[in-house]
Amino acid sequence: MQENYLAKWLSGELSEQELAEFKKSAEYASYQKIIEASSSLKAPEFDVDQALSRLKEERTGNAPKVVALNPFKKFLRVAAVVALLITGSYFYVNSLDESISTQFAERSEVILPDNSEIILNAGSKVSYSEKxxxxxxxxxxxxxxFFKVAKGKKFTVSTTHGTVAVLGTQFNVENREGFFEVTCFEGLVSVIFNGxxxxxxxxxxxxxxxGEVMASSAPNTTQPSWVDNESSFERIPLGYVLGxxxxxxxxxxxxxxVDKNLLFTGTFSNTDLKMALKSISTPSRMNYKIEGDNxxxxxEKTP
Structure with missing residues (x-):
């Protein structure tokens, strides 16, 4: 009942009898105070057109820039770059040579694609194209x-000093600075040196x-001595022996x-340093001192 009176009172639809009865209620005084207080409030001026104009400007300024792209063209560009990278990587990887190297005091055995074998001495490196x-x-x-070559097509060993060519044989090649030696243990070897x-x-x-061809003796073994852990020399300058x-x-x-051009003939062990030092120093009439790795x-006459 009160709720109906309130709605009619606010809209001015109460009859005189209903208004008289509503004024007797406890709620009427509270409602009257609210009406009086709210009548003194004034809403701020609001320009609808100006507000709409400002809203349009904000939306235009904050809108992200959109560049129209053809999705298929973009896909083609990405695909072309990927294809180029894959092709380049394929040719680069397949152009790389296999490379095997040994450090000082190290030896390694290499099996080639045709089952030819290489035994690599210390401080050496071989490379080849497997593809x-x-x-x-x-x-x-x-x-x-030291090479053990399986029979087949021509087999070549390229060095900075010369080229060795065979069809199927066993031979040793040493290619150091200023030193080039090839020894054939089985079959026939062709050596190209200075043309x-x-x-x-x-x-x-x-x-x-x-660069000068020297006389060399024939080997009396079936493989180089260093494969059996000995280094042998015959009339070789002492400097190469120490190297x-x-x-x-x-x-x-x-x-x-010490005259490092002195020719040395002899053998030293590759597994016993003290024995090796004596094998070199005694025939060469030298003394030696060991300090760590030096x-x-x-x-002999040097104090």
Missing amino acids: NWDKKRNITLKGEA NETKLPAGASFLAIN ELERQYNIVVNTEN VLFYA
């Missing part, structure tokens, strides 16, 4: 290696030191008042 192996059996060598070819039958060697000692033991060798050779 093109069936077309061209070629090895690049830095250092020293000249030398053919080596089994039991023959080719030796060049500092091999460094490689086999990963040490630093120094000399004092060895000093000096003439």
